[in-house]
Each structure stands twice: as structure tokens, then as C-alpha cells.
Amino acid sequence: MADEDNEVTGNTQQFLDRIPHIKALGVKFVDFSGNRVTVRLPYQEHLVGNTDSGIIAGGAISAVLDNVCGSAVVSFATGMRSFATLDLRIDYMKPARPHEDVFAFAECYKMTRQIAFVRGVAYQDSEDNPVANAAATFMFTGTGIFSKKGEFGA
Amino acid sequence: MNFHDRFKAMKASGDFSGLADALPYTQFMGMSVEIVEGRLITQMAYNDTLIGNTVLPALHGGTLAALLEAAALFQIAYDLETEIMPKVITLTVDYMRSGAPKLTRARAEATRVGRRVANVRAEAWQDNPDKPITAANINFLLS
Numbered sequence: 001m002a003d004e005d006n007e008v009t010g011n012t013q014q015f016l017d018r019i020p021h022i023k024a025l026g027v028k029f030v031d032f033s034g035n036r037v038t039v040r041l042p043y044q045e046h047l048v049g050n051t052d053s054g055i056i057a058g059g060a061i062s063a064v065l066d067n068v069c070g071s072a073v074v075s076f077a078t079g080m081r082s083f084a085t086l087d088l089r090i091d092y093m094k095p096a097r098p099h100e101d102v103f104a105f106a107e108c109y110k111m112t113r114q115i116a117f118v119r120g121v122a123y124q125d126s127e128d129n130p131v132a133n134a135a136a137t138f139m140f141t142g143t144g145i146f147s148k149k150g151e152f153g154a
Numbered sequence: 155m156n157f158h159d160r161f162k163a164m165k166a167s168g169d170f171s172g173l174a175d176a177l178p179y180t181q182f183m184g185m186s187v188e189i190v191e192g193r194l195i196t197q198m199a200y201n202d203t204l205i206g207n208t209v210l211p212a213l214h215g216g217t218l219a220a221l222l223e224a225a226a227l228f229q230i231a232y233d234l235e236t237e238i239m240p241k242v243i244t245l246t247v248d249y250m251r252s253g254a255p256k257l258t259r260a261r262a263e264a265t266r267v268g269r270r271v272a273n274v275r276a277e278a279w280q281d282n283p284d285k286p287i288t289a290a291n292i293n294f295l296l297s
Contacts, residue, residue, distance in 0.1 A: 021214035024203035046182040050239060052157045057179035058242050059223050063216025067206075070215075084207075085215040089246040 015074075022067050025060060030103065037071040038105040039064065043098075054098030061102060061122050061132055062090055068106040069118040069136040076108035076116065083116065086137040096131045100124050106134070115139055162237050170194065173228055180224050183217065187228055194232050196225035198258045205255060213253030215288075218278055222247060222290035225260035226274040230294055233264055240272065240294035251287040256280055258287070270296055 013029040016022050016039070025047070030038040041047075041056070041064045049057030066088055073083055096102050105127070106120035120134035121127050155163070160176050174185040174196065184199035198204070198221045206214025223245055230240055261283075262276035272294045277286040 018208070019214065020203050020205040020208065021217055022206075046178045048178045049180075050157050051176075051178065057177065057220070058245070059183070059216075059220025060179055062219040062223065062245060063214065066216040066219060067214070082207075082209075084212075084252070085247075085249045087246065087248050088215065088219060089244065090219075091244045092242050095241070 016067075016071075019067065021063065025063060027064055027067065032075060035072070035076060035107045035109075036105050037068055037075055037107075038103060039068050039071070041102045041104065043101050048098075053095070055095045056098075056102060058090075058092060061096065061104075062088075064102070064104050065090055065106070065120045065122055065132065065134040066136065068104045069120045069134060070138065072106035072108040072118050072120070073111070073116040073138050076111055081140050082142045083138045083140045086115070086139045088134065088136045091133045093130055093132060096122075097124055102131060103127075106136075113140070158237065161231070161239065165237060170228070170232055173231070174224070177224075179220075183220060183224075185221065185224055193261055194225075194229050196221065196228055196260045196262075198260070200256050200258075202255075210252060211255050213255065213258065215247075215249055218249070218253055218258070218288040219245065219247045219290070221258060221260050221278055222262070222276040222288060223292060225278070226262040226276045226290065226292040227294070229262035229276075230264055230267075230272055230274055234267070234272075234296070236297060238297040240296050243271070243293045243295050245290060245292050247288060247290040249288055251285065253278075253287050254280055259283070262292075268296075272296055 028040045047060045104122040110117040116138040118136045122132040123130045174180040204217045260278040266273045278288045
């Protein structure tokens, strides 16, 4: 997909860097093709949950999954409508291997006027051997990205 | 001192105030633990790097998921006899209200502890504990 298309859908490294928490985690944009957005969380010592094992904390992976699921909504939608996470479920199948990056991708599989339904996966070597599965729903909160609504369902 | 020994020492002394600092991630996230009226409260200090939506502004949903996961983990580690940190199997988070750029507190309660699995419910709030901004149910695998 051409860079201009990525700009329009907001799937670029620049877009990721504009989200303070995502920038702080050091998340890198990897790919956007078809419906799927893929990002990479580089292994960093300060993201470790247990210093004995060196394994990245679940919270960091959850945050990346939440974000990549949101990115999938931005790519699926035809306009830059603002939205917020309604609920997020993550199933951890195995711990991430220490000292290795974690990849995550997400795809929006259904969008209604009010709600977007997304599935995501976190993995290291192969998506067929995932670290975690995610299912997220998002609620559209206004007519544009500059909407100032703060309450869901308002 | 390695993490396992630090955790063991906390169990022995009953002083868990250093628990969030013992995990690089929770320290990075500005989390801290305190006991208030016998209940463990996990706090996440406000920092601009926690923001998800710069327009509202609002905390990133992922930071709240992480806070609830930490609150639940710390509570269960505090409650149980085990010296080994339990592992999260599933985490389900409900987002109820936008998180403002300010301190967030969380508390958790084990709703059911079995031999192999524990279910914990956690809530996070900012101004009013009766108006949580986010809640979660977490299932842990016990060693």
C-alpha cells in the first residue's frame, strides 16, 4: 500500500509517535497490508516484569495489543472518527521469550455505526505460536478526531 | 538480591511497599503500593507518557489495563502463601469513563481462589472510588 494511503489511514510510525504512551514504549510500525496492522515492541530492560526471568511484563504487551487493535479500527474506517476502547480481553498462552522483541497485529473484522470489533495477536517467532490473543471492542465517540467528548455512550 | 528473594523477604516482613519498585515495568509506569486500612492500594502516578489521546486528554487504555493487572497480581501475591508470582491467564477490562491526566488508584479482591487458578476482580478510580474508570477480571495460574 502506498505511503499516501498509510497517511490517510494513520498507519505510520509518525502516527504511532504522536501517541505519548506508545512513543514511550518505543513501539515500531512494521506493516499495514490488507486489513492487518503489524507493530513491534522492542525488548527493553525497563519493560521487564520479573528480573529473574527477564520476561516482558504482561502490562506492556496488553498496552501494545490495545493500541494495535485501535490502529486496526483507524485503518478499517473510511473517516477519522474518534473512538475509545469499550472492552478488551487478552488471553496469555505462554510467556514471551526474554531478550526478544514482541510483534503484534490486529484486524478489524466488523464495524457497525457505533462499534468496531477487532481481534489481535501478540507473537515472537510466528503468529501460529502466539504469546497472546486479544479481542477488543471500540465505541465511536464523536463525528471527528477532534471531538471533545469524554464519556462513553454520550 | 534477586526478585524471588526480595519477594520472599517482603512476605516474611509483611512490608510490601517496595513491591512495585521490584519490577522494572511497574517502576517505569510510576506505580507504587500502599496498605490503606488493611487493603492493598496500587497507584499509578500521573506522567505525560501515560497519555493516549492528546486531544481530550485521556490516559491510554493500555496503561489502565496494566495498572489493573498489577493491582490484581500484587493483591494475590499478598494474599497467598506462595513465594512464586502467579501468572496471568486471562484479563478482561471494561472501560467505563475516560481517565484524566491525574493520579489513578486501583484495588483488587480475589473472588475465588482454587488450588490451581485464582479469579481476581480489580477496579481503578481517580476522584471517587465509587465511580471507577476501569474494571477488570483476571484469572491467574497458581504454581
